[in-house]
Amino acid sequence: MRNALTLSRSLDEPVWRWPDLITLGKPRVVLVMLVCVVVGMALATPSLPPLAPTLFGMTGIGLAASGAAAFNHVLDRRLDALMQRTARRPLASQRLPTAYALLWASLLSCAGVGLLAWQVNALTAWLTLASLLGYALVYTAFLKRATPQNIVIGGVAGAAPPLLGWTAITGQLGPEPLLLMLIVFAWTPPHFWALAIHKHTEYAEAGVPMLPVTHGDAFTRLQVWLYGWLTVAVTLLPFVIGMSGYIYLAGVLVLNVRFMVWNYRVWRGRSSAAPLAAFWFSIRYILGVFAVLLIDHYGSSYFS
Missing domain, CATH: 1.10.357.140 (UbiA prenyltransferase)
Incomplete structure (x- = not known):
């Protein structure tokens, strides 16, 4: 027994x-x-x-x-x-x-x-x-x-x-790697706050003071939109300082348009599915930004 x-x-x-x-x-x-x-x-x-x-x-x-x-x-x-x-x-x-x-x-x-x-x-x-x-x-x-x-x-x-x-x-260290770090730093809030909006209830029940819990969804959606524009501005800096060329500029402009379309949908709040979809796209976005940096780096060297 x-x-x-x-x-x-x-x-x-x-x-x-x-x-x-x-x-x-x-x-x-x-x-x-x-x-x-x-x-x-x-x-x-x-x-x-x-x-x-x-x-x-x-x-x-x-x-x-x-x-x-x-x-x-x-x-x-x-x-x-x-x-x-x-x-x-x-x-x-x-x-x-x-x-x-x-x-x-x-x-x-x-x-x-x-x-x-x-x-x-x-x-x-x-x-x-x-x-x-x-x-x-x-x-x-x-x-x-x-x-x-x-x-x-x-x-x-x-x-x-x-x-x-x-x-x-x-x-x-140098300005170039610090700029690369700045790109990821600016991208992180709109990336993660989109998920936080989607998981608002779970964070509230767990007592985690995420932005949607303390300031509400509407305020967080606005922050996603504003930080999205900050990310766009920062991703243009490699071209501005001569770290990358026109290949990167063309690629990052396309990525930024799509990125801000998703951030706009989050900001407007008309779709409950938009925050999670924006979160998943933002991962592909940051990988795409670094991919076009690589393509520009080696493509420019090849054609020069």
């Missing part, structure tokens, strides 16, 4: 598997980040970036980003359990013990920063560590719960990937 009760109890307990550890690292988010890293690396040199710092840089930055995402899972596990979108995450559903997740996050983070310091350069390692701490601790542990401007302030850490890619190749 006792064995039967033990077996029944064990069957009721959630079981974690190795894919849960991969899930902690938010691989799809990290993949988008690595695309931005590659663009920063490519733009840092007139030709193809050298193989060794490219491979070690991508690996180190990817590991550190996965570690930061895992720390985010740990710190947000109670909030995640209250929201339908995140309730099935490994820690929120209590499949994975918190101690295992902390160990995994620490291993990923130390391995990533250590690899960058060993095989790339100290500047990239320190900047990656600062981004990791900024996202995992400053944003997740404090800003997310403290202010509706959490996305704007915390966006600095999330905007770092192209800057890290540049420093991995050159070992130094």
Whole structure:
């Protein structure tokens, strides 16, 4: 009888598997980040970036980003359990013990920063560590719960990937990588606030002071529209300062028109489906902006 009760109890307990550890690292988010890293690396040199710092840089930055995402899972596990979108995450559903997740996050983070310091350069390692701490601790542990401007302030850490890619190749800072970082920084609020509008009820029930919860949907829709125009202005700066040419200008103008069409639909508020659709398009938009930067970079070199 006792064995039967033990077996029944064990069957009721959630079981974690190795894919849960991969899930902690938010691989799809990290993949988008690595695309931005590659663009920063490519733009840092007139030709193809050298193989060794490219491979070690991508690996180190990817590991550190996965570690930061895992720390985010740990710190947000109670909030995640209250929201339908995140309730099935490994820690929120209590499949994975918190101690295992902390160990995994620490291993990923130390391995990533250590690899960058060993095989790339100290500047990239320190900047990656600062981004990791900024996202995992400053944003997740404090800003997310403290202010509706959490996305704007915390966006600095999330905007770092192209800057890290540049420093991995050159070992130094400059106006160009800071501009690449500024593009991601300006894009982050309209990207994430569109999702926040769609998930307004869940954030409110979880007690997270996202902008739609504290200031209402109408105000947030206006901010999406205004920050969208800021993003448009910033994405034109590479052409203005001579960092890119007419290939980039033509491509980014097309992308910006489509981007602002979606932001306009969010602003007007006539469709409940518009915020989520705008959120998904904004991911394709930022990838497209960096793609045309690459095409212009190598296309201009080919035709010159």
